[in-house]
Amino acid sequence: MKKYILIACATLAISVYSYIDLSNIKTTAVEVPPAESHIVETTSGRLIKITDPRDLKDLVSHSALITKGKIINIENVQEEIPLIEGTPERAATEAQGGKATHTRTGTNYTISVSEVLKGQLDNQEIIMYISEDEIGLRPELKIGDELIFNLYFNKTIGKYIDVHPRAAYLRVNVDKKVKPMFDKIKEFKELENESYDEVKKKIKDVE
Numbered sequence: 786m787k788k789y790i791l792i793a794c795a796t797l798a799i800s801v802y803s804y805i806d807l808s809n810i811k812t813t814a815v816e817v818p819p820a821e822s823h824i825v826e827t828t829s830g831r832l833i834k835i836t837d838p839r840d841l842k843d844l845v846s847h848s849a850l851i852t853k854g855k856i857i858n859i860e861n862v863q864e865e866i867p868l869i870e871g872t873p874e875r876a877a878t879e880a881q882g883g884k885a886t887h888t889r890t891g892t893n894y895t896i897s898v899s900e901v902l903k904g905q906l907d908n909q910e911i912i913m914y915i916s917e918d919e920i921g922l923r924p925e926l927k928i929g930d931e932l933i934f935n936l937y938f939n940k941t942i943g944k945y946i947d948v949h950p951r952a953a954y955l956r957v958n959v960d961k962k963v964k965p966m967f968d969k970i971k972e973f974k975e976l977e978n979e980s981y982d983e984v985k986k987k988i989k990d991v992e
Contacts, residue, residue, distance in 0.1 A: 851936070893913070
């Protein structure tokens with residue numbers, strides 16, 4: 786199979802990649818280690834580039850919405866969405882007389898929000914979407930799981946998506962201790978087994 790690299794872009798309608806590039810950050814306050822990028826393979830064999838957050842501040846700054854919430858429903862979905870006007874994909878499809886739409890397959894996670902740590906919400910329930918092709922890059926998510934979610938709203942699909950396949954998730958256990966799903970950076974490792982209130986304070990302190 787011929788493989789190719791696709792860089793994530795939240796504005797594309799033909800594919801949705803549930804991560805955000807965290808490399809374009811400049812700061813003069815402190816020296817931070819360079820962001821680490823790596824190429825991963827999706828279920829279909831696509832190769833995509835993921836850039837890890839440098840630290841907690843990096844993750845928080847790229848999250849439009851940070852909530853604590855519980856997954857209350859999981860639904861596999863197939864939706865037809867229009868190809869973006871003026872894109873090569875739409876032009877090629879229309880030139881062949883085809884329908885200028887793309888079938889998007891993925892999973893909707895309904896989250897019951899118990900607390901908002903960053904951003905604003907009008908509803909206590911939100912839907913987070915993960916594309917079928919990339920779900921294997923995420924931690925296993927089940928109904929009843931309570932986590933801190935780092936998200937942003939994708940206007941193209943009208944749903945929230947995570948800002949990183951693993952760093953976006955911090956599990957909150959029944960004893961209210963936190964377990965990060967990403968441990969490549971020392972600062973994230975040190976969050977493990979801290980109380981939810983301690984982690985919440987750190988998030989709000991760097992917001």
